[in-house]
Amino acid sequence: MDEVRLSVDARGVATVTLNRPELHNALDDGSADLLIATFETLAEDPTVRAVVLTGSGISFSAGHDHEGMRRLVDSDEAELVHHARLLSRLLATLDTLPKPTVARVQGSAFGLGAALVACCDVAIATSEALFSFADVRLGVIPAISAPYVMRAIGERAARRYFITGERFNAGKAKRLGLIHQDVEHEELDATIHYLVEQLLLNGPQAMREVKTLVRDLAPLPVGEQSTALAIERIARVCASAEGREGIRAFLEQRKPGWVED
Structure with missing residues (x-):
């Protein structure tokens, strides 16, 4: 359970923290399952008013866990379909969470990690954060992330960044629509606090x-x-x-x- 931390304050603001800092908060099947269970629990809790998703350490999320990827190399098609369905369920659960969701992007977000950002209602990132969809460099494609990322940045931008796999900074991510605001690292918590306070004024x-x-x-x-x-x-x-x-x-x-x- 420590790989996904949950805290809820007296205001009903839940903070979900990806807590695999040594792996740059990359996700495997186990941590994806934990995230799904956490989001489902928050969805059903009437005392929760807003949800903040963030990461521990220097990265928001590096996407797929390396060990999990090694297992996929030897997986048959049925196992690959099962894995893809799990990740699809994760993104759909976050995207449809019936509470306002805020991505507190304190570090870089790649692949599946950037898709988590795209699934949140509001995304605030530090100015030094980097983003990419580098699946093609592994000979695969960002199919699970694509619907949410394309909705955020549009088809034309998706074609470029899905095909090139290049990294782009927070300023570019803001212009594309992947995040809403980029701030200096020391301003991140104050910005998130202000945003959450605005949400708590609403029905x-x-x-x-x-x-x-x-x-x-x-x-x-x-x-x-x-x-x-x-x-x-x-x-x-x-x-x-x-x-x-x-x-x-x-x-x-x-x-x-x-x-x-």
Whole structure:
């Protein structure tokens, strides 16, 4: 369990830490299973308001664990499919986690590690962090990571960085859309603290609903179908207990019930 550390503070902010610093927080099947179990537990806990994902040591995550990769060399196709399904489940579990998620990228993120960043709602990285998708240098492809990374950086950029395998810095990652902000290392914790405080001002159910709204609207063109979906969602959310409380609090010039005094 020490390979994935979980702490939850009094505000309901959970911090999930990849804790294999000697391996640059690379993931094997065991640590991927632990991450999935951790995310699933947080998803079901109504006291958790936000989730911060980070790493220990100098790297956020180097992606795949070397020992695990050695085992894959001698694996048959069925074993390879099982491994791929496990990693797909990991990324999908993080991507659909019904809480706001923040990637605290305190160091470099490569391959699967960068895909974890792409699955978070907000990503803040130190300016010295590096990123890459170097699977092609091993004669393989970043297929499991591709859907999430392509959504973040677009098809054109994905074609370049998937094909070249080159590394790029945090400034480039921000311009591409893989991260939202790059800061100096000494500013990282203060930036994360400020961001989390902003999240705690928001209705927990509203944040959950807006994540679903974005996911459902993304594949739809602007038109009758997307408009109908938007109308249904806003009517339902406004009619909910949280929606009514938030509007009343605004009109009465007081804090809503989910904001601590």
